[in-house]
Amino acid sequence: MVLRQPISLLRSELRKLQNLIYHNVYIPPKVDQAVVDRFHEIYFDSHAFSKTFWMGVSVRKCPFDLWLYQEILYKNRPDLIIECGTDLGGSTSYFASICDMIGHGRIVSVDIADLKGRPQHKRITYVLGSSTDGKTFDKVKSMIKPGEKVMVVLDSNHTRDHVFNELKIYNALVTKGQYLVVEDSNINGHPVFPEFGPGPMEAINDFLKENSHFIVDKEKEKFFISFNPKGYLLKVK
Numbered sequence: 001m002v003l004r005q006p007i008s009l010l011r012s013e014l015r016k017l018q019n020l021i022y023h024n025v026y027i028p029p030k031v032d033q034a035v036v037d038r039f040h041e042i043y044f045d046s047h048a049f050s051k052t053f054w055m056g057v058s059v060r061k062c063p064f065d066l067w068l069y070q071e072i073l074y075k076n077r078p079d080l081i082i083e084c085g086t087d088l089g090g091s092t093s094y095f096a097s098i099c100d101m102i103g104h105g106r107i108v109s110v111d112i113a114d115l116k117g118r119p120q121h122k123r124i125t126y127v128l129g130s131s132t133d134g135k136t137f138d139k140v141k142s143m144i145k146p147g148e149k150v151m152v153v154l155d156s157n158h159t160r161d162h163v164f165n166e167l168k169i170y171n172a173l174v175t176k177g178q179y180l181v182v183e184d185s186n187i188n189g190h191p192v193f194p195e196f197g198p199g200p201m202e203a204i205n206d207f208l209k210e211n212s213h214f215i216v217d218k219e220k221e222k223f224f225i226s227f228n229p230k231g232y233l234l235k236v237k
Helices: 003-022 031-044 063-076 090-102 132-141 160-173 200-210
Strands: 080-084 107-112 123-126 150-154 179-182 214-217 234-237
Touching: 063 090, 080 090, 080 160, 090 107, 090 123, 107 132, 107 200, 123 132, 150 160, 160 179, 160 200, 179 200, 200 214
Parallel strands: 080 107, 080 150, 107 123, 150 179
Antiparallel strands: 179 234, 214 234
């Protein structure tokens, strides 16, 4: 009897663990955050992200975040992805490629610079202008078709005030059940680039104080390192 009880208990716990695994339940591991932050700093300071390419075009994102994006697009099937901040168009092209693979979705990408040589694709529409300019916003809004599911990615000017303004105006375009992603919330000491000053993380914190329609989806940080900590905002109401 002394031996059977621990074995029975162990089997019971193993069955529970198997059920969690089979049902894709995420179990947050216990990690040393200082170790994670230090690796994050080393990776960021190496500028490896600036040497990351999608189909030959610079993406400038953490590969872990790119992987998360394809999971989100496959599961949520947004009809329209609004991207604020095109840069060279690497992530825009990436989104279009994933949409091709799942056979669904298109991208509207906004930037103040009209850079030549950006990827061209039937699913991509480029809009020239500041993301927070009223005329630009109205143009983007007019591209949403009735009943479409909309996801938004904010990756332009990373100062707190600019990102906060983007959050205030673009959150209304996001459909319930879709994501509003705030990129590069890792800067200003979260944990990298401490000298930047108030940025996306501060904008997120201030935005969530006044808007209860979104929650931070911490499961999107399951790879431990993300350039967008607290930045995967899920619209729940």
